[in-house]
Amino acid sequence: MEKVRSPKNIFVQGPILPEKIAQSIANHATKTDIGGHSIFLGQIRADEKPEGKVIAIEYTCYEEMALEKAFEIREDVFAKYPLTCMHIYHSLGEIKVGEICLFVFTSSKHRKAAQQACEELVERIKAELPIWGKEILDSSDTQWKVNI
Template sequence: MSKIKNIFQHSPISPLFIAESITKHSSKTEIGAHQIFLGQIRADKIDDKTVKAIEYTAYEDLALNQMTEIREEIFAKYDITCMHIHHSLGIVNAGEICLFVFTSSKHRKEATLACNEVVERIKKELPIWGKEIFEDETHQWKINQ
């Protein structure tokens, strides 16, 4: 089994961090395609209330072990060069980034398929929960879609 990589950070994911991640790959000339997914908090209206933030919590040890397994399966299934995953914990405000998935490969199809599968599996399989916080300070647990 691979070394467990921490995917969590206790803050929103900054645009600067995303840009720096992309920049670091410009020297890797064997890569021909990158696929990036950015999950951003929406100011949804639910029952006449507006979401101002989501507070993420996770069963971190279990999530990291499961993510390690998913990562190994994705590398075995797709011919990708690298994969980077970052998920926020704590409060992330509307308009901020909470999930950053970045896959790279020689060709676009592999990068795209791998990235899409990683995002779907994170949402379905990892013990990560989001509590929607409304402008009136009430809250409710979010249902993943």
């Protein structure tokens, strides 16, 4: 029988800790049909702007819409690739330079599905989820982030 999935919370208040990522990897040790994992980690970069250097990004979102959309993306990607597992976490609130703000984790029997699904998820998360980043500069100025 097909597993029925329901929307999950993808948001984490504050940075995604390396310990959480390690734990998440460890949690898959019992799933012995997995042959490959693919992981994407988004990290806050210290961009240099004419107005100052980025020291943190403050993320806000339209939560209800973001969770509905994330669920839709998740279902699409599960339908497209033979995946065993998929996990998506995005930070909210202030995340400092060097900290992790996005964690996408896919697993499959063979590597290609996990790799391709992971890439597609990251692209769709950036393009389709109503999340906004405000860059906080060392001059205490702020600027709205623009995704390239």
